[in-house]
Amino acid sequence: xxxxxxxxxxxxxxxxxxxxxxxxxxxxxxxxxxxxxxxxxxxxxxxxxxxxxxxxxxxxxxxxxxxxxxxxxxxxxxxxxxxxxxxxxxxxxxxxxxxxxxxxxxxxxxxxxxxxxxxxxxxxxxxxxxxxxxxxxxxxxxxxxxxxxxxxxxxxxxxxxxxxxxxxxxxxxxxxxxxxxxxxxxxxxxxxxxxxxxxxxxxxxxxxxxxxxxxxxxxxxxxxxxxxxxxxxxxxxxxxxxxxxxxxxxxxxxxxxxxxxxxxxxxxxxxxxxxxxxxxxxxxxxxxxxxxxxxxxxxxxxxxxxxxxxxxxxxxx
Amino acid sequence: xxxxxxxxxxxxxxxxxxxxxxxxxxxxxxxxxxxxxxxxxxxxxxxxxxxxxxxxxxxxxxxxxxxxxxxxxxxxxxxxxxxxxxxxxxxxxxxxxxxxxxxxxxxxxxxxxxxxxxxxxxxxxxxxxxxxxxxxxxxxxxxxxxxxxxxxxxxxxxxxxxxxxxxxxxxxxxxxxxxxxxxxxxxxxxxxxxxxxxxxxxxxxxxxxxxxxxxxxxxxxxxxxxxxxxxxxxxxxxxxxxxxxxxxxxxxxxxxxxxxxxxxxxxxxxxx
Ligand SMILES: Cc1cc2nc3c(=O)[nH]c(=O)nc-3n(C[C@H](O)[C@H](O)[C@H](O)COP(=O)(O)OP(=O)(O)OC[C@H]3O[C@@H](n4cnc5c(N)ncnc54)[C@H](O)[C@@H]3O)c2cc1C
Ligand SMILES: Cc1cc2nc3c(=O)[nH]c(=O)nc-3n(C[C@H](O)[C@H](O)[C@H](O)COP(=O)(O)O)c2cc1C
Ligand code: FES
Numbered sequence: 334x335x336x337x338x339x340x341x342x343x344x345x346x347x348x349x350x351x352x353x354x355x356x357x358x359x360x361x362x363x364x365x366x367x368x369x370x371x372x373x374x375x376x377x378x379x380x381x382x383x384x385x386x387x388x389x390x391x392x393x394x395x396x397x398x399x400x401x402x403x404x405x406x407x408x409x410x411x412x413x414x415x416x417x418x419x420x421x422x423x424x425x426x427x428x429x430x431x432x433x434x435x436x437x438x439x440x441x442x443x444x445x446x447x448x449x450x451x452x453x454x455x456x457x458x459x460x461x462x463x464x465x466x467x468x469x470x471x472x473x474x475x476x477x478x479x480x481x482x483x484x485x486x487x488x489x490x491x492x493x494x495x496x497x498x499x500x501x502x503x504x505x506x507x508x509x510x511x512x513x514x515x516x517x518x519x520x521x522x523x524x525x526x527x528x529x530x531x532x533x534x535x536x537x538x539x540x541x542x543x544x545x546x547x548x549x550x551x552x553x554x555x556x557x558x559x560x561x562x563x564x565x566x567x568x569x570x571x572x573x574x575x576x577x578x579x580x581x582x583x584x585x586x587x588x589x590x591x592x593x594x595x596x597x598x599x600x601x602x603x604x605x606x607x608x609x610x611x612x613x614x615x616x617x618x619x620x621x622x623x624x625x626x627x628x629x630x631x632x633x634x635x636x637x638x639x640x641x642x643x644x645x646x647x648x649x650x
Numbered sequence: 651x652x653x654x655x656x657x658x659x660x661x662x663x664x665x666x667x668x669x670x671x672x673x674x675x676x677x678x679x680x681x682x683x684x685x686x687x688x689x690x691x692x693x694x695x696x697x698x699x700x701x702x703x704x705x706x707x708x709x710x711x712x713x714x715x716x717x718x719x720x721x722x723x724x725x726x727x728x729x730x731x732x733x734x735x736x737x738x739x740x741x742x743x744x745x746x747x748x749x750x751x752x753x754x755x756x757x758x759x760x761x762x763x764x765x766x767x768x769x770x771x772x773x774x775x776x777x778x779x780x781x782x783x784x785x786x787x788x789x790x791x792x793x794x795x796x797x798x799x800x801x802x803x804x805x806x807x808x809x810x811x812x813x814x815x816x817x818x819x820x821x822x823x824x825x826x827x828x829x830x831x832x833x834x835x836x837x838x839x840x841x842x843x844x845x846x847x848x849x850x851x852x853x854x855x856x857x858x859x860x861x862x863x864x865x866x867x868x869x870x871x872x873x874x875x876x877x878x879x880x881x882x883x884x885x886x887x888x889x890x891x892x893x894x895x896x897x898x899x900x901x902x903x904x905x906x907x908x909x910x911x912x913x914x915x916x917x918x919x920x921x922x
Contacts, residue, residue, distance in 0.1 A: 367886075367887070368882075368886060368887065369886055370884070370885060370886035374884050374885045374886050375884065375886075376657075377657045377659055378659075378661065390886070398902065398903060399888060399891070399903050401893075402878065402891060402892065402893075403879060404888065404889045404890075404891065405879055405880075405881050405887065405889035405890075406879070407706075407707055407708050409705050410705055410707055411707060412707060412708060412881065414881070414887065414889060416887070416888045416889065419888050419891070419903060562707050563707065611707070613882065613884075613886070614708060614709075614881045614882040614883075614884070614886075614887060615699065615707060615708065615709065616661075616699070616746075617661055617748065617884060618661070
C-alpha cells in the first residue's frame with residue numbers, strides 16, 4: 334500500500350482534473366459500475382478520495398433478485414457475466430449504501446437500470462433528491478435482462494425517448510452508457526447527445542456465450558452473458574474512437590483497462606476519463622495503479638494536462 | 651458461521667516455498683504470508699493470482715489448509731488450466747495472495763461435544779484448520795474422508811497426527827468403506843446418541859446435499875463450506891452466489907465469498 338505514497342517523479346505541475354458533463358473530478362480515473370460494489374467493499378485497498386469518481390452497481394426501482402447460478406465464467410483474457418442486476422433497489426441504495434459514501438470527498442455516480450421508461454424515471458427522480466449523488470449513468474446497455482434494458486441501447490429512437498424523459502425529471506449530470514452490441518454506435522451516440530445527455534460511457538459488455546462441450550450445456554444459466562476484461566479492449570478502443578469523432582460531449586472510456594498504458598490508449602482514442610472494471614477483480618488496487626501511471630506518461634510525452642492527450646491519435650502521416 | 655466484521659485483508663506478493671505432490675492430482679503449496687497467517691480462521695480462504703496476463707484472467711480461491719507461524723499452506727486438486735499451471739510452478743515462483751477472506755466455521759457459540767468432519771475429495775482441505783482448533787480445545791473429533799480411490803486419498807496422516815480418528819470411504823473400495831462417505835456418516839450417527847454432535851462438511855455439491863439430508867434426519871446441526879466459481883472474492887461482482895433460505899417464504903442469493911463460504915446446511919436451497 335505504501336507504494337502510492339512514494340513520489341515517482343515530480344508531476345506537481347501536471348493537471349489531471351477533468352469535467353465530465355458538469356461533474357468536476359480531481360483526476361480522470363473512475364470505477365466501472367458493477368465492479369466496485371458501493372465503494373465500501375474496497376476501502377482497505379483503495380483510498381476513495383483519490384479516485385476521480387465512484388460509479389456504483391446498477392440500481393433499479395425495486396430490489397431485483399438476480400439470475401440463477403452459474404453467473405460467471407472465465408474465458409481467454411476475459412470473463413462472461415450474467416448477474417441479472419441483483420441489487421437492493423433505489424430506496425435501499427439511498428438508505429443503506431449512500432450514507433457511507435457521503436463521508437468521502439469523491440463524486441458518486443449512480444448507474445440506473447430499468448425495464449420501462451417509467452422505471453428509469455422513478456429511479457432518477459429519487460436520486461435527484463438524494464444528498465450525495467453527483468450524477469446519473471443511464472445503463473441502456475445491460476445485456477442480461479429479458480425485457481427492456483438493452484433494447485433501449487440498440488434503438489436510437491427508444492434511447493432518445495428514454496433520455497428525454499429522464500432529462501425532464503433530473504437536473505443531475507446525465508451520462509448514458511452505450512452498448513457495443515449495435516451495428517453503428519455513432520447513431521445511438523448522436524441520438525442521446527441530441528436528447529440531452531451530458532456525457533457518454535463506452536462501452537458496456539459484449540454479448541457472448543460459453544459452452545461445456547462435455548455436457549453440451551451452456552456454462553451460464555442465462556445461456557448468454559456479457560464479456561469483459563482485456564479480451565474486449567480492442568473493440569472498446571475502436572468504439573470510443575468512432576464515438577469521439579461523432580459527438581462533442583465527453584466520453585468515459587472503458588473495456589479491459591488493466592494498467593495505465595491501457596488507460597492512456599483510451600485517452601488517445603478520445604476518452605476524457607476512464608473507468609476500471611474487471612481489473613478490480615484481479616487486483617484490488619488496479620484503479621490506484623492506473624492513476625499512478627498517468628502523470629508519468631504525460632511527463633514523458635511533454636504534456637501539461639490530460640486534456641492534451643484526449644483524442645490525440647495520429648492517423649496517417 | 652461468524653461474519654468477520656474487521657477487514658483484516660491483505661494482498662501479499664510472495665514466493666512459493668514448496669509445492670509438492672501429495673496424492674494423485676493433488677498438491678500441497680506452502681508460502682510466506684505473515685499477515686494472512688496471523689488473521690486466518692477456520693474455513694477462510696485466499697484468492698490467488700497465478701499469472702498476471704497470459705490469458706488466465708481471474709484469481710483462483712483456495713482454503714487456508716494449515717497455518718504455521720508466518721506461513722500458510724493450500725491443498726489443491728488439479729481441475730483445469732489454473733490449477734494445472736499452479737502445480738507446474740516451483741519453489742521461488744511468485745504469487746499474489748489475497749486474504750484471509752470469508753466467514754468462519756462457528757464453534758464459539760455452541761462448542762460441540764463431538765465434531766464430525768466430512769470431507770469429499772479436496773473438500774477435506776477446508777476442514778483442516780478447523781480440525782486443529784477443535785483439537786486445541788480438547789473437543790472429540792472424527793474425520794470422515796472420502797475419495798475416488800486409494801491414490802487420491804488426502805489428509806489422513808495430517809488428521810491422525812493431531813489425534814483425530816479417521817474413517818475412510820472410496821468409490822471403488824480400494825481402501826476403507828466401498829461407497830460414499832455419507833454412508834459412513836449415517837451409520838455413525840446411528841451409534842452416537844450419547845453425544846450431541848455437530849457436522850462440518852465440504853465437498854462436491856451432491857455430497858453436501860446428502861450430508862444436509864442426513865443431518866436433518868438425525869436432527870443434528872451441520873455447517874457446510876461452499877465452493878462456487880468466484881470473480882472478485884471481495885463481495886462486488888455477485889458471481890459467487892448460492893440460494894439461501896431467509897425465512898419460510900423468502901430465498902435470496904447470498905455471496906459465498908462474503909456471507910459464506912460457511913453456511914448452515916439447512917439454510918441452503920440445494921435443488922435450485
Ligand atoms: C471458497 C473456496 C475454497 C476452495 N478451496 C479449495 C481447496 O482448498 N482446494 C482445492 O483443491 N480447491 C478449492 N476450491 C476450488 C478451486 O477454487 C477450483 O478447483 C479452482 O478454481 C479450479 O481452477 P482451474 O483453473 O484449475 O479450473 P477451470 O475449470 O479451468 O476454471 C475455470 C473457472 O471456474 C472456476 N472453478 C472451477 N472449478 C471450481 C470449483 N470447484 N470451485 C470454485 N471455482 C471453480 C475457476 O476458479 C475459474 O474461474 C475452492 C473454491 C472456493 C470457492
Ligand atoms: C460482474 C460485472 C457486473 C457489471 N454490472 C454492471 C452494471 O450493473 N451496470 C453497468 O452499466 N455495467 C455493468 N458492468 C459493465 C462494466 O461496468 C464495464 O462497462 C464492462 O465490464 C467493461 O469494462 P471492463 O472490461 O474494464 O470490465 C458489469 C461488469 C461486470 C464484469
Ligand atoms: S466472488 Fe465476487 S461477489 Fe463473491
